[in-house]
Amino acid sequence: MSPVGGRVEVGEAPARHRTRWPLLAVAAGVLGAFATIVMDVHVAEADGGMTLDRVDDVSVVKARVGFAVGYVVVALLIVLAAAWRRHVEPRVPGSTAARVVSAGLGASAAALTLGYGWRGAMGIYGEGGPEDEEFDRTARYVYYVLNDFGAWIGWLGVLVAAFAIAWMALRERTVSRWxxxxxxxxxxxxxxxxxxxxxPGMPALTMPFWLVVAGLGLTFGKSTITR
Incomplete structure (x- = not known):
């Protein structure tokens, strides 16, 4: 309020600052679902399952795109973990769960570095790749096996982070209960x-989408840790 000519005028309240860093989770989730699920390199099933003779059916284009986008996901998870440590952990110094969140994100970033890296190797050495003559079909089959769950199992750390946020919401009440x-x-x-x-790859079916929902909820919701 400010006096003007003997009158008291009420000024507009300053706009509430909305936190933006949780949107990193949204980006990591969207790109993670694309890199892991859409760009999966499994070939169509046939009688007898996957055999050595079918390894050259793997799409090296999907492998290389999955690798490139996947490494962006890794970078986003690392930055998200750092933002969480900066913005959240100082506000809840007594919360072990808050520290589990950043640890889980970091663990997934490390594991997915390997998973998406094997995807990239498949794009290089697979049939039609730039160095497809470096390894024979047997060696390429080894890379295929590594890719069977390589980019899927790394989402376990995010799953642990989700349980930690559930604890913060339902027990500590620092995150919206929903x-x-x-x-x-x-x-x-x-x-x-x-x-x-x-x-072991089950977390990849839900965790990218959870990141999207949780990120939007923390950005536009009323959680204590982001107010």
Whole structure:
């Protein structure tokens, strides 16, 4: 308020500053789903399953695109972990869960570096790649096997981060509760599936999409850690 000519005028309240760093999670999720799922290098199933003779059916174009976009995802996860440590951890110094989030993101970044790296190697040495004469078909089959779950298992760290955010939401009340319940569902379903079927790549089916939802929720919602 300010006096003007004996009157008191009420000025407009300053606009609320909206945090933007959680949008890194949205970008990592969208690109992660594309690099891992859409650019997956599995060949169409046939009678007898995958054999050595079919390894040259792998699309080297998909492998190289998945590799390139995947490394962008790795970079985004690293920056997201650093932003979380800067903006969130100082606000909740007594929260172990908050530190688990950044550790989980970092673990996934490290694992996905290998997973997407093997995708890139398949794009180089696969049939039609720039160095497809460097290795024979048997050696290329080894790279195919590495790619079977290579870019999928690395999402486990993000799954652990999702459980940590669920704890922060439902126990510590520093994150919106709806984000906590979404986190429980997104992380719980692949956890049960892994326990029952022993398929290590399950987190990749939900974690990229969880990053999108959680990132938007933290950006536009009313969580304590981002207000």
């Amino acid at each position: 984000i906590g319940w979404i986190s429980v569902l997104a992380a719980g379903a692949p956890t049960v599936a892994m326990a029952v079927m022993s398929v």
